[in-house]
Amino acid sequence: MDVLVVDHPLAQTRLTAMRRTETDSGVFRASLHELTTMVVYEAARLFAVEKYPIETPVAPTEGTRLANPPLIVPVLRAGLGMADAALGLLPESSMGFVGLARDEETHEPRAYMESLPADLTGRPVLVLDPMLATGGSLLHCCRLLADRGCTDIIICCVLAAPEGVERLAQSGLPLRLVTASIDEGLNEKAYIVPGLGDAGDRQFGGMRRF
Numbered sequence: 001m002d003v004l005v006v007d008h009p010l011a012q013t014r015l016t017a018m019r020r021t022e023t024d025s026g027v028f029r030a031s032l033h034e035l036t037t038m039v040v041y042e043a044a045r046l047f048a049v050e051k052y053p054i055e056t057p058v059a060p061t062e063g064t065r066l067a068n069p070p071l072i073v074p075v076l077r078a079g080l081g082m083a084d085a086a087l088g089l090l091p092e093s094s095m096g097f098v099g100l101a102r103d104e105e106t107h108e109p110r111a112y113m114e115s116l117p118a119d120l121t122g123r124p125v126l127v128l129d130p131m132l133a134t135g136g137s138l139l140h141c142c143r144l145l146a147d148r149g150c151t152d153i154i155i156c157c158v159l160a161a162p163e164g165v166e167r168l169a170q171s172g173l174p175l176r177l178v179t180a181s182i183d184e185g186l187n188e189k190a191y192i193v194p195g196l197g198d199a200g201d202r203q204f205g206g207m208r209r210f
Ligand SMILES: O=P(O)(O)OC[C@H]1O[C@H](OP(=O)(O)OP(=O)(O)O)[C@H](O)[C@@H]1O
Pocket: 075, 076, 077, 078, 079, 100, 101, 102, 103, 107, 109, 129, 130, 131, 132, 133, 134, 135, 136, 137, 138, 164, 190, 198, 199, 200, 201
């Protein structure tokens, strides 16, 4: 699996804001929005483009457009905070949704929502979830996409644990991963260390310690 870590200074300052315990939910959401713009920008570097004729006020020339804009799929809840930034960069895209909640004891994802086109043959998909921990949630989501015929899945996240990266790499699915950091690992509750806590709670309410 191709893995890209976005280590740009401006990405790292946003990530630092997200990590800090004292960062309130407003600043957390704003930082996630800005960081998503940078991560998706990097992810889009390999998108296929096509030329088409345009006219400037001065002369005819060639313009560039995306040959095959991706379907954007945020994983609810936490991925919702990345959706607006991704759609801002890719206004020609459409959006599907997958809702998953990790069981606190087993750490397995429980699916509660699925709104995806039935056929994804020939369509790239950009999956948004800030956190790749054990990898169970993203694996579940990416299997749903592969089952619909998708052969080009680009995952955009903020933090990844090596355990989750390895699990996705071993899955045999057609994945690429773009992240702002690969952290040290997981703690006994399967939270990323040093991480940033629960990305859903930090955006939408509830603040636990890990
Ligand atoms: O790699 P994993 O071990 O599966 O963990 C990562 C998942 O956990 C978080 O979601 P969570 O289940 O907390 O739901 P939420 O977005 O509603 O908070 C996160 O947004 C991922 O989807």
